[in-house]
Every structure is written in structure tokens, then in C-alpha cells.
Amino acid sequence: MKKLLAIMLTLVMAISIIAISPTASGATIYKANNFEYIKLGGNKARVTAYIGKNTTVVVPSKLDNNTVTEIGNNILRYNRNVKSILFPNSVKKFVQLPLYGAKKLEKVTIGKGIKKIPNCFFEDCKALKNYTIPSHIESIGIGVFPDTLQSLTVGKSLKKFDEIPTLNNRNLKEFKVSRNNKYFSSRDGVLYNKNKTKIVAYPNGKKTTQIAIPKKVNTIGELSFAYQRYLKKVTFSKNVKKIEKMAFLNCEKLSSINIPINITTINRMAFAGCKSVSKLTINSNKKLSIGYGAFSELNKLKSLQVPVVKGNNVFSECKNLNYIYIPSNVKTIYAYEFVDCPKLKTVTIPKTVKRIGKNSLGYCHGEYYEPEYVKVKGFTIRGYKGSAGEKYAKQNGFKFVKIS
Template sequence: TTIGNSVTSIESLAFYGCESLTEISVSSENADYSSENGVLFNKDKTKIVRYLEGKKDLSYSIPDSVTSIGDWAFENCTSLTSVTIPDSVTSIGFCAFSDCTSLTSVTIGSGVTSIGSSAFSNCTSLTSVTIPDSVTSIGIGAFYGCTSLASVTIPESVTAIDWFAFGYDEAENLIDNFKIYGKVGSEAERYADDNSIEFISIDGTPAKSFPDVSREDWYYSAAKYCLRNEYIKGYEDGRFGPANTIQRQDFVLILARIAGADLSAYEGQNGGFSDVQAGSYYASAVAWAKDTGVVNGFSADNFGVGTYISREQICIMLCRYLNGSVLGNADTILNAYPDGGNTSPWAKESVAWAVENGIIGNSYYLNPTGNAGRAEVAQIIYNMSNNGML
């Protein structure tokens, strides 16, 4: 196929499905496009536009002039087994290498800063990929469906990894025994924890974990999130204690950690509650919560130390902390649940607000007056984080 000098625009999928087409030739007089060895580029060869799926070469080295790999540039090139991306390239576009089912290895140059969404999706033979420490972002499903990829090392430079980027097959199931290597506290660890993927530290610092929390537990990602951010700490023996209920003073301490409150300003205070012993491990947090309007206590001088906190009480504290207000009709929202009517009248607005914002209400029941376990509290905090509320 020869592209004449009058062509000014070629869509990304213009040659999709042309399995018998092996070469593109561009007129030297064309002001916008050029070609080299049958591959389509922009005029100055800084962007590779399309490598034809009909080409039968097993390997390809992208020229050093290229700075970006266009969307769909190599899509469905099933003959390629290896690709070398030079240091000159800074970005890899959407679906750039999607469905290159014979691709077994890819060398990404040290100039790449972003790997686009679905860039290597469904490269089912890919067994090795090296991500340089120039990369800062990895898009949605970048390596989705790469079922032969058993592990990946993600450098500390990466600060954003989007959904399904690694570790998932084409049906959105986790790939068995997939592992992520990286540094403790990095985005790599965050992604691994959020997706229940095994994380292995590469800097000698052991990753934080709870011995009584496994990746199969529904609260695994939430517990790891709270541990990683030191919102909920384990017991002295290291256990998380997922089923253990939380007392009111302990939840307030957790909330103070979330807020990043400077509790030194409240040392020696008890918030005016007679049942709060000044100097106790939780006293300054309670004083902070009272001062900021997060708590009022059971009465003017009774906080309720030692009382297990209910789910509706948590909703009230969170609503006050975030200055929330319900947008819809509280009764209508709560009546969508079989036990929504069990919500205490004084808690309806706050519980409805929590449901509206996806903080609670992900199951059939609300259980508003039930005591909250540590796993539930972790999940509530995690939901807030995922909803951009923290």
C-alpha cells in the first residue's frame, strides 16, 4: 500500500484486520507521514503510527528517532516475539502492543515515563518485562491478560498504577501465584495489597503484615491499607484480630491517626469527661475529638470508655469529622435495607450519608446497632480512601 502526498490524517485503526498487508510505503512528498521498512511513522519519525499485523518478522527494534509509540501501533502483531524500545521513547500509547500473542519479552528503554492503558494487554506469551526507573505511571490494564507473566519488579519511581494493570487474566481473575517485587512503602506495595497479590520486598526491609490475615480474606486489602498507613496497629503479638470488636476510645484514636491530628496539644486533657483518665493512651485523642466536634459523649461528662462502638456511632463520628450531610431522604435510603428501620432516630442522617457515599451498605444488611469488628472498621476506612474521602 502506497500513501500519496495528499493524505493528511490516518486514524489509529485504519489498517486494523489487514492481515495480508505487509508493507506501507509513503510518498516522500507527504508532509505528515513517512515510512521505513514498511512501517508507518509521522513525518520526522518521532512517532511510530502503525506496524502492520501482516508483517512476519519475529523481532523489531524501534528506531532511536522515535519518542512516542502511538495508540494501537503494534496491536495484533502476532508474529513478533520480542521488541526493543529505545531510550528515546518517553510514552507508550493505548493498546500499543495489545494482542501481540507471540511476544515473549519486551525491553523498555530508560526514557519511558508512562505506559498507557492496555498497552500490553492480552500478550499471553509474555514472560519477561523490565520496567525502568524512569517510569512514573502505568495505566489501566497495561498488562491485563498477560497470563504467562509470573512476576514483575516495579521500581520506586512508579507513583501511579491503575486498575487491573498486573496480575489479572482476561476474565478479571487473579493469576495464580503472581508476585510483585518492589520496595516497602512504594506504589508497588500499595497495588499488591489492594489486589491481594503477594508482595516481595527487594530492599531487605520486610513488608508489614498480620499473621492472622490471609490474601483470601475479604478484608485483606483493607487490613493491609490500615497497617501500611498505621491507622490500625496490631496487638503486641502482631495479630490483627479481625473479629474483635472495637471500643469507642480506640476508634477515636484511629480517627485521630487518620486526621494526622497533633495530639501533643491535648496532652494532660480528657475532654471534660469524668470517665477519661488524663494521661491514658487514648485521652488526648478523645480531647481532640471533643474539641473538634467529632464526639459529644453519652452525656456531658461521660464519654463511654470501655463501651463497644456500634456501626451507627461510627457513621456519626465520620459524618461529623468530614462535615457530611445527606443529599437524599434518609428514610428512603435506609428503607432499601431490610434492617434499615433499626437505625436509631438520632443516627439516621449520618447512616444514610454513609450509605450515600459508599462507606457502608455494600451487603444486604446494614446492622446499624451492631458492634463493629476490627475487620469492618478497616473496610470502612478503606472504602473512604477509595472514594477519595481521606
């Protein structure tokens, strides 16, 4: 999770740096028809600024007999009152952030020369409430839309989102999809794949507190419910098999999680950061695979029946977890599985556990002036003589209480 936040911070810093330099250094700037531009060679031009006063702007396909093929950074910096802008079909490339600072922009028409809307394209367009992706657009970059967007309509040619649009759009209430699109569909404002077997994105602005996953769905997509603000309960149908990575990341009001026996894959950090979860039930079958940090940072969780897992850090940073029951089908406790669970003071290890991984029990991350990992004060293992529990206790200097 910290890595994800670091990437987002780096992107924000990059945007700030880019926005400072609107034109290429040393290039000669020409003026024509209320536009500034530079020549690119071969009778091609890049628009660098609109210098007119109109609130409706039509970028011409030619300036002084030079075909406009590129749009530069921050082109509306001299007129922040523009509400509508049209880019011609001749434009093949948006160089950087062309609409940076255009906070009053309500309508943007992108010509057919563009097949992908680039990263952060509408990020600063705070007046944009609804947007229909043009029918010729095939893919969408990262952080494209402003957080004010409320409705997004997917055009017929769109194949791919580089990033699920709900991540940066806390007010998005609904997705709509062109009936001619071959890759996506929608139902009740939720974005699915075409045949509705996979949930792609659940709008962060949708205020429903409960959802029953439709029976046809077998996969909950990556980041599909991430940062959802209103959802308190999710009921999985009998056909769901897979929950992809970070699917429910930081769902702040989700209060309980019940994993039915039909689910066989829970990928890394699937429910990480769901800090309101106080009850977790995992009805695991023999095929269940639970990935790295899948249930980390469940800060209200106090007790747990431990399932079979196949990843590290699965229940790390559950700050209030104070009791775990390990059933006989659990053979391995993986590395760092319960690291940073400071209230987990005593753990009973059954004979059936054959392996306990590094720092899996009884450790927390140290402060900046301490070692990387420090022991939980008073941590005790209860177990059987000669067992993996006794071995782990001796290797780590923990108190061991023998069960007779």
C-alpha cells in the first residue's frame, strides 16, 4: 500500500514539474488565428497556446499552411474561462498536459487522430461532470479524469483502462456503456466485462451500502472496489471463484467479510486497509490460495480462525487482533503472517503445524531508532513438546508453555 501511495505522489510531483514549462526551450513561437505554435518540420505544427478571449475554442487543423499534429502543455493558460474546446482530426499527439488549469472547461471534443486519451488529460478540469468517451478512443491512461466527474459513458471502441477510473474519482456515481462496445457492459451503474462475468469497477460515489454480487459473476476485478466510501456489506454468490489483487483495498466502511467455500483465489492485498472490519469468516477449501497482505490492516478485527494461506504478511498490521484459533488443517504459518499485531500475546500451536516462517508471530516493526523488527513484550507460545511451536519459541527466545 505504501508503494502505491509513493507512485501516486511521484505522479503528482511530475505533473507539477511538467506544468511549469509550456513550450520547448529555444523554439521560435509563431502566432496565427489567436493561437501560438511552433514548427515541427515537414509543414507540421504544435499548438503551444490559445491567446484569444472566446469561451468556445476550435483548434484549426492548419496554421499558416502548417498542419496541426500536436498539442502542447497548458495551452489555455492565457484564458482560464474557456468552457468548450474542439481538437481537429489532424492532431495525432498531446505532448504533455494540454488542459492544465482549465477549471471551467465543460466540453472537450477529441479528433479521430487520437486513439488513446493520455495520462491526467482531464485531471484539472473541475467543471467536467459528465463525459462520453469518443467512439474512436481505444484506451484510457492513468488519472485521466477529474475527481468531480459524476458519470462516465464508455464508447464503442474502448478496450482498456490503464487504471480503474474510480481510483481518482471519489464522486463518480455511474458507468454507462455503448451497446456496441465489445469489451465492457454496465448494470446499475457498475462496470463489467462484456458478458458480465467480471466486475471491473464499482463507482466510488455510488452511495449504496450493500451489494449482492450477481450470480453470473465469477471474478471480482483488480481494484474494482478500491477506496469505496459507502459500502458496508458484500455478499458473494456461489459462482465467485476469484478476488483479484487490491479488489477491496481501503474500503473504509466495510464492516464484515464472509468468504464462501466456492472462492479459490484471493490475490495480494485484496482486502488490505479495510479498517472497519470487525468480523472475518473464511470458509476455505483445499484449493484456496490467499496472497500477500490480503487481510492486512483490519484494525477492528479482534479474533480469527486461521485459514490455510499461501502468502506472507496475510494478517499483518491487524492492530487489535488478540486471539487466533489454528485448526488442524493448517500445516504452515507463513513468514510475517501476523507481524505488527501487538495485542496478539498468546498463541496455541497445534501438533499439525509443521512449519512456522520467519517473524510470523510475536514481532512488530521497530521504530526508526530500533532494529527492523522487535519482539512483542510478553509473547507466549502454547504447544506440544518437540513441535514446530516449541522450536519457534526457542529459536526466537519466546516463552513456551507445554501442553500436556
